[in-house]
Amino acid sequence: MNKSILNKKLLGSLLLAMALSACKSTPMVEKPAAVEEKSPVAAPAPTPAAPAAEPIADTSSVKEPVVSGNPLTDPNNILSKRSIYFDFDKDTVKEEFRPLIEAHAKYLAEHANAKVVLQGNADERGTREYNLSLGQRRSVAVKKSLNLLSAQDKQIETVSYGEEKATPNCKDEACYQLNRRVDIVYDGE
Amino acid sequence: MKNFIKFLQPVLFFAAALISTTSHAALEIEISGGSAQQIPIAIVPFANSAPPNQEKIGDIIAADLRRSGLFRVLETAGVASHPSEVGQIKYAEWSVLQAQAITVGNVTALPGNRLKVTFGLADVLKQNQLVSMEYNIAPNQLRLTAHKIADVIYQKLTGEGPIFASRIAYINKTKGRFSLQVADADGVNPQTVVSSSEPIISPAWSPDGSKIAYVSFEKKKPIIFVQSLTTGQRLTLANFKGNNSAPAWSPDGTKLAIVLSHSANSQLYTINADGTGLKQVTKSGAIDTEPTWSPDGKWIYFTSDRGGNPQIYKVSAVGGEAQRVTFQGEHNLSPHFSPDGKSIATVRRDGGKYSIALQDLSSGQVQILSDGGQDESPSFAPNGRVILYATRAGGRGALAAVSSDGRVKQRLSESGGDIREPSWGPLLN
Numbered sequence: 001m002n003k004s005i006l007n008k009k010l011l012g013s014l015l016l017a018m019a020l021s022a023c024k025s026t027p028m029v030e031k032p033a034a035v036e037e038k039s040p041v042a043a044p045a046p047t048p049a050a051p052a053a054e055p056i057a058d059t060s061s062v063k064e065p066v067v068s069g070n071p072l073t074d075p076n077n078i079l080s081k082r083s084i085y086f087d088f089d090k091d092t093v094k095e096e097f098r099p100l101i102e103a104h105a106k107y108l109a110e111h112a113n114a115k116v117v118l119q120g121n122a123d124e125r126g127t128r129e130y131n132l133s134l135g136q137r138r139s140v141a142v143k144k145s146l147n148l149l150s151a152q153d154k155q156i157e158t159v160s161y162g163e164e165k166a167t168p169n170c171k172d173e174a175c176y177q178l179n180r181r182v183d184i185v186y187d188g189e
Numbered sequence: 190m191k192n193f194i195k196f197l198q199p200v201l202f203f204a205a206a207l208i209s210t211t212s213h214a215a216l217e218i219e220i221s222g223g224s225a226q227q228i229p230i231a232i233v234p235f236a237n238s239a240p241p242n243q244e245k246i247g248d249i250i251a252a253d254l255r256r257s258g259l260f261r262v263l264e265t266a267g268v269a270s271h272p273s274e275v276g277q278i279k280y281a282e283w284s285v286l287q288a289q290a291i292t293v294g295n296v297t298a299l300p301g302n303r304l305k306v307t308f309g310l311a312d313v314l315k316q317n318q319l320v321s322m323e324y325n326i327a328p329n330q331l332r333l334t335a336h337k338i339a340d341v342i343y344q345k346l347t348g349e350g351p352i353f354a355s356r357i358a359y360i361n362k363t364k365g366r367f368s369l370q371v372a373d374a375d376g377v378n379p380q381t382v383v384s385s386s387e388p389i390i391s392p393a394w395s396p397d398g399s400k401i402a403y404v405s406f407e408k409k410k411p412i413i414f415v416q417s418l419t420t421g422q423r424l425t426l427a428n429f430k431g432n433n434s435a436p437a438w439s440p441d442g443t444k445l446a447i448v449l450s451h452s453a454n455s456q457l458y459t460i461n462a463d464g465t466g467l468k469q470v471t472k473s474g475a476i477d478t479e480p481t482w483s484p485d486g487k488w489i490y491f492t493s494d495r496g497g498n499p500q501i502y503k504v505s506a507v508g509g510e511a512q513r514v515t516f517q518g519e520h521n522l523s524p525h526f527s528p529d530g531k532s533i534a535t536v537r538r539d540g541g542k543y544s545i546a547l548q549d550l551s552s553g554q555v556q557i558l559s560d561g562g563q564d565e566s567p568s569f570a571p572n573g574r575v576i577l578y579a580t581r582a583g584g585r586g587a588l589a590a591v592s593s594d595g596r597v598k599q600r601l602s603e604s605g606g607d608i609r610e611p612s613w614g615p616l617l618n
Contacts, residue, residue, distance in 0.1 A: 089498070126543065127523045127536055127565045128390045128610065129435045130492055130499055132411060133448070133455035133476040136432050140453055158452055159410045160432050164388035169584045 071107070072186055078103045084142055086180040088123070091137040093145050101142065104184055105149030112152075115187035118142050120160040123176040124168060132162030135182075142182045227261040228290065228346055230254065231283050231313075234265070235294040236273035239304055246296060246306065249335035250342070252375060253353040257343060257574075258597030263288055275309035275318045288313045290346060294338070296331075304328055308338050310345060319345050332373065333617060350572035356614045357577060358382075358392040358401055359588060362607040369403055371418065374570075374613070376601050382416060383423070393436045393445075394614040395462075401612075402426060402436035402445060413447055415462065426464050437480045437489075438462075439506070446470070446480035446489050446506075457491055459506065470508045479523045482506065484530040490514060492522045501535055515548060517555050523565060527573045527593070534558075534567035534576050545578050547593060558591045568613045569593075579609045 071077045084097045093101065108114055120135030139158035146156060166179035232254075234247045254260035263286050265271070272278045273295040283291050294308035309321040320341060324334050333354060340351035355374045360367055368384035369392055383389065387406040394401055395415075402415045413433045416423040427433040431450035438445055443462055448455045455478045457470040471477040475495035482489055483503075490503045493511065501515040501524045515521035520538035527533070530550075537546040537557065544561035548554070558576065566579040573593060580589045580600070586609040588601040602608070 089494075125541075125563070126499075126520070126538070127479065127492075129448070129479045130476065130522050132390075132432060132434050133450070133478045136450045137454055137476060140450075143452070153452075158431060158450075160450070161388075161406065162390075162411075164390070164406060 072189075079107055082184045084138075084182045084184075085177060086138055086182075088125075088176070088180065089134065091134070091141040093141050101145045102149055105146045105151045108146065108151035108155050109149070112155075115155050115157070116146075117157045117159060117185045117187070119183045119185060120158065120162075121165055121179055121181050121183070122163045123179040124163045124166045124170065125176070126163075128162055128164070132160050132164075135160030135162045138180075138182050142184070227259060229261045229263055229286070229288050230342070230346075231263045231265050231268075231286060231288040231291040233268075233271050233273070233291065233293045235296050235306075235308070236271075237296045239296045239298040244331055244335075246294065246331060246335045246338070247292075249332060249375075250292065250339045253336060253339035254342065256375065256599065257347075257352070258592060259343070259347055274307075275311050275321065278311055280311075280313055280316045283313045290319070290342070292338075292342060299325065302328065304331065306331075306334050306338075308341075310342055332377070336373070336375075336617075349574055351616055352570045352572045352574060354617045355571050356398070356617065357588075357611055358394060358614060359579075359611040360389050360392065360609050362586070362609070363605060369401065371401070371614075382418065382421075383414075390610055391435055392610060392612045393438055394612055395438050396440055396442045396615060398615045398617065402438065404434045404436070413445075415445075424464060426462075427460060427467075435478050435480060437482060439482050440484055440486045446482060446491075448478045448480065457489060457504070459489075468508070470506070471504055471511060473511075477502075481524050481526055481533075484526055484528060490524040490526070490533060492524065501533065514550075515555075516553075518546065521546070523567065525567050525569060527569050528571065529573055532593075534569065534578075536565045536567065545576060545591065547576070556595060558593075558595045559589065564589070566610050566612075568611060570613050571616045575613075577611045577613045579611055 072079045074080055078100055081100050084093060118139040120139035122131035122134045136158065139160060143156050143158050167175060170176045232247045232251045234245065251262045255262050268282050270279055270282060272293045274293060278291060278293065290310060291313055292308060292310050294306065297305045299305050304326050306324040306326060310319045311317065312319055322341060326334050336354040339353045343349065344351055353374055356371050357374055358369065358371045361370050366384055366386055367389045369382045369389050370379045371382055372379040382401060385405055385407045390404045392401050392403045399419060400415055400417050402413060404411045404413055411432045411434045412425060413427040413436050414423050415426045427447050429449050429451060431452055432455065433447065433449055435448040436445045444459050445462060447458050447460055449458050454474065455476050456472065457477050457480050458467055459470055460467045470489060473495050475493050477491055477493045479492040480489045487506055488503045489506050490501055492499050493502045496513065499520045499522050500513060501521045502511040502513050504511040515535060518537040518539055521535040523536045524533045532547055532549050535546050535548060536543050542561040543564050544557050545559040545564050545567045547556045547558055559578065563581045564578050567576050569576055575590050575592055577588060577590045580587055582602065586607045588608050588611050590599040
């Protein structure tokens with residue numbers, strides 16, 4: 001047996017092991033309370049919603065099409081906000097997302113033909129299958145909130161991507177928490 | 190000889206490292222584990238009178254034995270004679286090398302493009318033959334035959350069941366494409382079974398090794414497929430509303446346990462291997478997922494968060510009340526049975542890190558087998574001696590393996606690829 005090769009390989013493994021243990025010191029601690037402050041869609045758009053709100057209420061205004069177009073994609077309209085974020089291993093829909101969910105429920109109630117797919121996601125920690133189930137439970141939680149606000153079952157489909165669409169190699173909670181979300185996707189989008 | 194080995198086993202290693210490569214190896218295997226306590230064995234290059242350009246059967250055997258961490262393969266180049274039959278062995282030459290065992294062999298051409306492979310294993314101290322075998326094979330079965338010979342040597346000298354003549358399945362994500370691949374257990378000969386631009390997860394071998402069930406997102410939602418490895422034919426096993434995932438074959442291969450969500454939470458079901466006969470097994474308001482069958486087929490062990498955090502539970506395969514199985518660790522996920530049914534491997538979360546743990550089912554004792562971080566997806570080798578799992582290194586997924594006593598560790602990586610979701614298949618015939 002070639003001892004020098006052996007030693008080189010051993011050294012390689014040790015270096016690798018050290019590199020790995022260095023990585024491990026990256027904090028993985030969850031700080032949900034602190035993070036919620038930084039939530040990317042923490043509140044409805046600060047911009048006054050009045051101009052954009054008109055087309056939503058006035059669904060019969062076919063004669064005067066609004067140039068700003070689709071309320072679902074108008075950046076000034078809360079309906080353009082599509083993501084609901086969650087705490088680690090939780091499916092509780094937080095209070096801060098109530099305005100967003102109310103707006104989409106109202107839209108669905110007023111547009112009986114509109115349909116949405118709720119896509120649940122999870123961060124990469126934990127097993128892929130468990131995260132698939134967790135993403136599903138999150139999408140179901142959002143569906144229940146929409147149902148309570150008069151959106152109909154037949155308008156809503158729930159699916160999960162688990163951790164499969166998560167940004168890989170997150171180094172901190174700010175990164176992880178962006179992956180723990182449900183996206184609202186309208187039919188045809 | 191056997192007694193000597195039995196004596197050695199408890200005092201095994203933690204040191205060296207070796208790399209096994211061949212020109213067409215996709216997975217590189219790195220081993221840590223091994224010391225002077227390993228069984229010293231001389232593997233004499235096989236005499237070969239068959240057509241050239243054949244793989245060196247002795248090298249394949251040597252790599253297998255090294256990888257187990259239980260053997261020290263001796264350099265044979267400096268020895269004067271290279272016997273190809275046990276009767277030709279000059280034992281004095283090999284005892285100088287301090288070999289305990291020696292293998293010799295021969296590959297000869299047969300009419301009709303066949304090969305005859307003979308091999309013998311001898312005890313150098315007692316100067317007698319331990320075993321001899323003869324194989325009549327097609328040329329493309331040479332690698333498999335080498336693995337079978339390595340298994341014969343391993344069984345004879347360690348008393349453990351065979352392991353090398355088997356295959357592994359895993360998902361390789363390269364350049365945004367997901368491929369379900371099958372390779373020999375030494376990482377050589379990777380073959381793509383199916384590939385997609387959408388994720389593929391949870392490959393599961395049928396007990397006879399002829400099919401693989403897996404979950405594909407190719408239709409923008411998780412659907413379970415079963416694909417034949419011989420014909421390539423594929424069956425949509427479960428495509429119900431919501432998620433279809435986590436397939437696990439029953440030990441007799443007639444059914445699978447699967448997970449369906451419909452429009453609510455993930456629950457366990459069983460379904461016949463042809464997609465008929467769906468039956469619900471659990472009814473809870475919690476997540477129930479990652480089913481695995483006990484080897485006797487009576488129980489399904491699974492992950493559930495019904496107690497607040499994910500832990501392992503068991504339920505009769507025909508349904509009923511579930512009982513909790515794991516009590517240590519913040520979380521336990523992804524249970525997998527050892528082939529003897531005596532223990533389960535789980536993914537255990539402690540302090541936010543995920544490692545592979547082994548729980549003895551009768552005593553409840555738990556041993557942590559991996560260093561922790563983002564380890565997941567454990568599966569046992571056919572003889573139960575090694576657990577293959579997914580880990581991360583350098584920002585990419587890699588495969589790793591650990592002996593079930595925690596003493597020998599291996600890492601398998603592929604340059605450029607992101608490898609995950611390994612599953613060790615059954616022995617090949």
